[in-house]
Amino acid sequence: MPPRVWRPHDGGMTHESEDPARRRPGGGVRAGWSGVVAAFVSVGVGELAAAVVAPRAAPLAAIGDVVIAWVPEPLKRLAIDWFGTADKPVLQLGIVVLLAALSFGIGRLAATRPWWGVAAVAALAVAGAAAAVSRADASAVSVVPAVVGGVAGGAVLWWLSRWAVVVAAEPPDGVGRRRFLTTAVALAAGAAVTGFVSRWWSQRAVVEAARAAVVLPPPADPALELPAGHRLDVPGVTPWRTPIRDFYRIDTALTVPAVDPAEYRLRIHGRVAAPLELTYRELLDLPLIERDITLCCVSNEVGGGLIGNARWLGVRLADLLAEVRPDPGADQLVGRSIDGFTAGAPTSVCRDGRDAMLAVGMNGEPLPAVHGFPVRMVVPGLYGYVSATKWLTELELTSFDDYDAYWIPRGWSATAPIKTQSRIDTPRGTATAGEVAVAGVAWAQHRGIGAVEVRVDDGDWRPAELSAVASTDTWRQWVWRWRATPGRHRLTVRATDNSGETQTEEIAPPAPDGATGLHSVTVQVD
Structure with a gap:
């Protein structure tokens, strides 16, 4: 039929x-x-x-x-x-x-x-x-x-x-x-x-x-006034403060979570003496700190752009931890997003005096939705995959022995201090013979950059001029004046942090704990 x-x-x-x-x-x-x-x-x-x-x-x-x-x-x-x-x-x-x-x-x-x-x-x-x-x-x-x-x-x-x-x-x-x-x-x-x-x-x-309806209160502890010369007037160099529209976004959320601040709750629990739950309003009513902090993604290749510097407003994480009183063995603080993503940071790092915070503001505005509105974690000196939980709804005190956060079973390191790195922003591709400004940024969050050097081809390393120090938690701009001669040249940069460690020439991929190597660019000088 x-x-x-x-x-x-x-x-x-x-x-x-x-x-x-x-x-x-x-x-x-x-x-x-x-x-x-x-x-x-x-x-x-x-x-x-x-x-x-x-x-x-x-x-x-x-x-x-x-x-x-x-x-x-x-x-x-x-x-x-x-x-x-x-x-x-x-x-x-x-x-x-x-x-x-x-x-x-x-x-x-x-x-x-x-x-x-x-x-x-x-x-x-x-x-x-x-x-x-x-x-x-x-x-x-x-x-x-x-x-x-x-x-x-x-x-x-x-x-x-x-x-x-x-x-x-x-x-x-x-x-x-x-x-x-x-x-x-x-x-x-x-x-x-x-x-x-x-x-x-x-x-x-x-x-x-x-x-748009959120009015951020003024910080109880505002950021220090930026020193003269914290940014260099060099065409082509990355802006010292990254505009929100240009700030990188790397996370596991395919769609941006929609979190209503009126219904928001943050739980702090786990191995603590006094579990705590806070509304968004209650977080805003706590004393807020304001800091300039550079964030970096562990997936950033040498010379890559998955890094940005912003002014953050938030609640000091150490104050919240003091209130809940973690057990001595709770050596891991796990941030959990509304979509279930987790990132685990060492509890000690969040209490060692650095400006780790639960951020509610970015560059003078409430957090943008794509960057974690209404609340996210910011921990200076650690790659984001262990610390920068967006759309944060829970903080759980546990231990590294008892729990692996999202990226750890996937082969990444459990602790992830940001490595000393530097990047050439300009020139790229071509240049005109004569004095050429070779410039870029260098970072070693929570240690600070002490020196930057540039090499032309296989020549000697030459010291670059650095911008003034705004904070050890932010990057620094640098510039070196090059007397460029006609021909094809290779420029290479390296940085040394304030602990005396110079970034290694050994090339390594981002996995499992951050890329290493020196950033180089090839320039044709006419």
């Missing part, structure tokens, strides 16, 4: 047998694109449902977070090496492309085996729901976006794939084909707009409105 299809006519839809048309040229392709359109509808409706009931449970975002959690560590490092801070958009694009390919196949399947197609859509919906409920912040409604999106996508797939088979029997210039194309394009466009607006609303509009 030939399979049945739905054929459109002026009075609605009639049910009739149709086998030959299914084999007409173009029928399978249209059915395939029906699957892609259905996937767009499923994602768009799922995003809309997520915006209403559970923003973090949007199916694509939930599946992306699972991919990030389970992808092998070498692939993660490769993605950061290749794409840098664009790794998340690339991952999202990859998921969309893969979903489109699967949906194309499902559409073709649905043309001849409708219930198989529906079953495939249901399987994708189940996968999205499972990914959503696997999140640390999941709730009973986390399955809703995937289920609602799956139902919508399945219905559209059933209808369009049937129609695609029927119009394949029409002449190439048939009205039905044009109507099918117009309908499919309209559905896809509508779904894309719905998904985009819903994502924007759930992730940005609501949080940004709450963030």
Whole structure:
């Protein structure tokens, strides 16, 4: 018995047998694109449902977070090496492309085996729901976006794939084909707009409105006045303070968590004598410190840009730890994000006098959403993967023997002091013979930079001029005046920190505890 299809006519839809048309040229392709359109509808409706009931449970975002959690560590490092801070958009694009390919196949399947197609859509919906409920912040409604999106996508797939088979029997210039194309394009466009607006609303509009309403109190302990000469007037050198829009972002969150400060709670618990829970308002009411601190990602290659300097406002972490009174053996402080990410810093480092803080402000503003609003950790001198938890909701006192934070089982070191490094910002590529300003930045957070030297080709090391010291927790700009001669030259820089340690020439990758080597650039002088 030939399979049945739905054929459109002026009075609605009639049910009739149709086998030959299914084999007409173009029928399978249209059915395939029906699957892609259905996937767009499923994602768009799922995003809309997520915006209403559970923003973090949007199916694509939930599946992306699972991919990030389970992808092998070498692939993660490769993605950061290749794409840098664009790794998340690339991952999202990859998921969309893969979903489109699967949906194309499902559409073709649905043309001849409708219930198989529906079953495939249901399987994708189940996968999205499972990914959503696997999140640390999941709730009973986390399955809703995937289920609602799956139902919508399945219905559209059933209808369009049937129609695609029927119009394949029409002449190439048939009205039905044009109507099918117009309908499919309209559905896809509508779904894309719905998904985009819903994502924007759930992730940005609501949080940004709450963030805009925050009035940060003045610091009880303001930053020291910056000394004259803390920044150099050299064209091409990195700005001393990094604008928020240019500050690097590396984290495991595929979508930016939307945290309502009115509902925010911070728990400090674990191996402590007096567990503590604070609201966002209560944190703001505590004495705040203001400090200039340079943060650096452990994935930063020699000469890389995954580093930035900002002015942070926050609660001194040592004060909070003194209040909860950790056990003597609680040598690890684990910060936990709202999405379940964890980073473990040595408790001793957070209490040794450095300006470790729970930051609520950045460069004079409440924390931007992408940098951890409403609260994040900042610990000078440690790479971010062990200290800089964003969207912070918990601090747990434990020990390194008892608990491994997120990156440790993936092969990274448990303790991660930032290594002494330097970078050449200018010149790059070409220069004109004569005096050339060779300039850049150098950093050794919580030790400070004592000297920077530059070498041309294989010549002697020459001392560079340093900017004035603003803090041992910030980078320093440097410049060396080079009498450049025509030809192709290689410039190399090295720094020495205040402990007397000069950065090594030995080349090592970022894993497991930070890259080493000297940064060099090749310049053609005309």
